[in-house]
Amino acid sequence: MQPHWLIVGCGDTGSRVARNVLDSGGQVLALVRSSASRDQLRQQSIPAHAIDLDEQGPPAGRFTHVLYAAPPPREGDDDPRLARCLTAVTAVDRFIYISTTGVYGDCNGEWVNEERRPAPQTGRAGRRVAAETRVQGSGLPWNILRAPGIYGPGRIPIERLRDGAPVLSDAQSPWTNRIHVADLAQAVLAVAARAPADRVYNVSDGQPTPMAAQYRELAALLGEAPPPEISWAEAQERWSEMRLSFLRDSRRVSSDRLRQDTGWSPEFSTLRDGLKDCLRQAAVR
Numbered sequence: 001m002q003p004h005w006l007i008v009g010c011g012d013t014g015s016r017v018a019r020n021v022l023d024s025g026g027q028v029l030a031l032v033r034s035s036a037s038r039d040q041l042r043q044q045s046i047p048a049h050a051i052d053l054d055e056q057g058p059p060a061g062r063f064t065h066v067l068y069a070a071p072p073p074r075e076g077d078d079d080p081r082l083a084r085c086l087t088a089v090t091a092v093d094r095f096i097y098i099s100t101t102g103v104y105g106d107c108n109g110e111w112v113n114e115e116r117r118p119a120p121q122t123g124r125a126g127r128r129v130a131a132e133t134r135v136q137g138s139g140l141p142w143n144i145l146r147a148p149g150i151y152g153p154g155r156i157p158i159e160r161l162r163d164g165a166p167v168l169s170d171a172q173s174p175w176t177n178r179i180h181v182a183d184l185a186q187a188v189l190a191v192a193a194r195a196p197a198d199r200v201y202n203v204s205d206g207q208p209t210p211m212a213a214q215y216r217e218l219a220a221l222l223g224e225a226p227p228p229e230i231s232w233a234e235a236q237e238r239w240s241e242m243r244l245s246f247l248r249d250s251r252r253v254s255s256d257r258l259r260q261d262t263g264w265s266p267e268f269s270t271l272r273d274g275l276k277d278c279l280r281q282a283a284v285r
């Protein structure tokens with residue numbers, strides 16, 4: 001049987017997976033919330049429906065794979081969107097859920113692998129843990145992919161840099177981790193093809209840095225001045241609670257398990273290579 005993927009939340013990551021599945025002869029049904037996103041997918045010949053998971057579940061169908069890449073709601077302590085989807089999907093070869101490394105909470109800068117117990121410290125991370133628990137208890141064969149900051153074409157801080165926005169000084173910065181969206185999509189495909197079911201995977205490029213590194217690297221590539229640096233005390237006065245909450249967590253994320261189980265390795269293993277790709281793609285658009 002040809003693979004038939006249901007991609008729930010077919011945004012940046014999902015559409016890359018969709019194109020790969022279609023190019024390999026498989027079928028895809030993509031779900032998004034808005035008609036604008038649906039139309040964009042259809043323009044790329046990706047079959048798509050607009051469905052608001054806050055109101056209804058996905059349509060019935062026989063799918064070999066489900067990729068669930070929609071975020072939980074912004075409030076509450078659970079993920080009713082995912083719950084609706086899990087009720088509708090009764091049989092599937094693999095249910096792949098994209099979660100976040102935020103579930104680990106603050107790890108004092110230590111290296112973190114999947115053996116570490118989640119310790120969410122925000123409502124946002126708590127909802128992710130609730131979602132992961134639902135996936136693990138679904139009775140379906142599952143994998144959970146925990147992603148750190150996702151970057152890619154159109155999602156790097158060029159404007160912020162040009163506006164002279166400050167960054168935290170290295171001395172006061174947490175470790176931050178990233179994955180290029182193309183590498184995350186390849187990880188989804190590698191997991192679907194080769195990973196044992198019922199296993200969690202971190203998906204990171206393995207190159208943690210202080211927060212400012214991305215801005216400095218980008219500045220160097222663009223020929224701009226490096227960003228001004230501020231202390232944690234100044235950041236607390238200037239930045240939103242949401243932004244600060246990301247910076248309270250410090251950890252270095254290992255993806256050794258994913259590499260060992262599937263042979264996956266990131267194409268963009270350094271920030272410099274990944275940023276160059278983003279700028280190259282921006283130039284050809």
Ligand SMILES: NC(=O)c1ccc[n+]([C@@H]2O[C@H](COP(=O)([O-])OP(=O)(O)OC[C@H]3O[C@@H](n4cnc5c(N)ncnc54)[C@H](OP(=O)(O)O)[C@@H]3O)[C@@H](O)[C@H]2O)c1
Binds near residue numbers: 009032071147
């Ligand atoms: N941003 C990060 O750095 C980061 C880090 C770790 C994990 N993640 C998570 O990883 C996953 C994949 O990320 P991504 O960047 O590929 O996501 P993305 O491009 O933002 O796509 C999210 C998709 O979910 C859909 N969606 C949102 N709410 C929905 C609803 N109520 N009903 C139906 N569809 C809904 C959106 O549809 P519309 O386009 O129509 O709104 C969109 O297609 C997401 O869950 C994201 O939260 C993100």
